[in-house]
Amino acid sequence: MKNFRLVGLFFLVGFIAFAKPAIAQERSINYPDFSWEKVPQYIHIRKAAAFTDEEIKFLSGFPLITLEKTTGSATYGSTDQGSIMAAKAIKTINPNAKILYYRNVICHYGGNTFDKELMKIQAPFLVDQKNGKGKLIRGTVEAYDLSNKAFRDWWVKSAAKICNSKYIDGLFLDGNIKVLEPGFLLKEIGADKKEQVKEGYLSMMASMREALNSEKLMLANIIRARLPESGLEYINYFDGSYLEGFTAPVNLSYPEYLAKGIDAVQRAAQSGKIITMNFGLGESANTTDKIDDTRSKLKDTEGVQDLLNYYMSIFLVCAEKYSYLNIHDGYSVNTKNGVCDSKVWLQQFPEFDKPLGEPKGSATKVGYSYTREFEHASVWVDIEARKGKVTWK
Incomplete structure (x- = not known):
């Protein structure tokens, strides 16, 4: 345990200095295309059936795409094969698109061809220390025991195998906050086991980086203002951070929480990390722990303009090169009885077609109000009033 703590201290020092990547490995980082011409975008998506030609073209x-769990599984028999086939089709049109394969570090979402190997590992899942029951995630999903080295070896090996496909450009790592949040599963597994799981996670992240081809990306759901240093204490394990739950405060007031999050994103982005900022348009349906950014479905797009302006303004006061925005109404684009889960799928908000231009400097902060100038736009946002505006020149 002492050695793991020393490793943790080393990474914290790396975070403070924002120096070289924490993993000692020569890398040729293959970042996505980026332009300030318009507001840069990212997409995070899943569909169980194969994407249509129209959807692949969209x-x-x-420039940067995460193919979520279940992608293509209904058509190709598994998420890993479905993701590879979707990536191959996308790259036929745009070879420069960077495509990430989804894995969760703590939640067992099945449907991959390599799951049968997991069943050969002894005790791969966490159980309640009082009654021995499993499925500790929402009472329906198994939680990985990251203190189990045999499990970690399987997780790293299976993820690397898919990510080293010529059609996949890296790994999207979800569930990190569940591991790092001190209180999550503490009651069920106890303090000692919780610490062992965290230490196993840190070891697994280091191993994952070394197992990947040097050009492959690792993007994690890691920056969250609820953590002591907003997740920046772990950022150097990864090439960047996906962001969700940005406006769902924990242990702080709403403006304090957002200000802390904005500061963390600005620091990470200015250090050269990839940022993908995600905002959902549906009303929040968060559970009490507010770890997952769950939202109700959007009935239509009427009345979302003020929210769209607010979210875009928050993004633009944070954005640097390799920062991307995703405004969505859920990641599922499955269709049932002719009705798609998403009301904005295959559509583009007009604001994303307006010229933006390069920033003229960093954002200026006065109280809880931020302003920033771009070549073709002026940005203002007040996070206490929960209002924002982009004035297009």
Whole structure:
């Protein structure tokens, strides 16, 4: 345990200095295309059936794409094969698109061809220390025991195998906050086991980086203002951070929480990390722990303009090179009885077609109000009033 703590201290020092990547490995980082011409976008998506030609063409317009769990599984028999086939089709149109394969570090979402190997590992899942029951995530999903080295070896090996496909550009890592949040599963597994799981996670992240081809990306759901240093104490394990739950405060007032999050994103982005900022348009349906950014479905797009302006303004006061915005109404684009889960799928908000231009400097902060100038736009946002505006020149 002492050695793991020393490793943790080393990474914290790396975070403070924002120096070289924490993993000692020569890398040729293959970042996505980026331009200030318009507001840069990212997309995070899943569909159980194969994407249509129209959908593939739409996806190929994004420089950075995460193919979520279940992608293509109904058509190709598994998420890993479905993701590879979708990535191959996208790259036929846009070879420069960077496509990430989804894995969760703590939640067992099945449907991959390599799951049968997991069943050969002894005790791969956490159990309640009082009654021995499993499925500790929402009472329906198994939680990985990251203190189990045999499990970690399987997780790293299986993820690397898919990510080293010529059609996949890296790994999207979800569930990190569940591991790092001190209180999550503490009651069920106890303090000692919780610490062992966290230490196993840190070891697994280091191993994952070393197992990947040097050009492959690792993007994690890691920056969250609820953590002591907003997740920046772990950022150097990764090439960047996905962001969700940005406006769902924990242990702080709403403006204090957002200000802390904005500061963390600005620091990470200015250090050269990839940022993908995600905002959902549906009303929040968060659970009490507010770890997952769950939202109700959007009935239509009427009345979302003020929210769209607010979210875009928050993004633009944070954005640097390799920062991307995703405004959505859920990641599922499955269709049932002719009705798609998403009301904005295959559509583009007009604001994303307006000229932006390079920033003229960093954002200026006065109280809880931020302003920033771009070549073709002026940005203002007041996070206490929960209002924002982009004035297009």
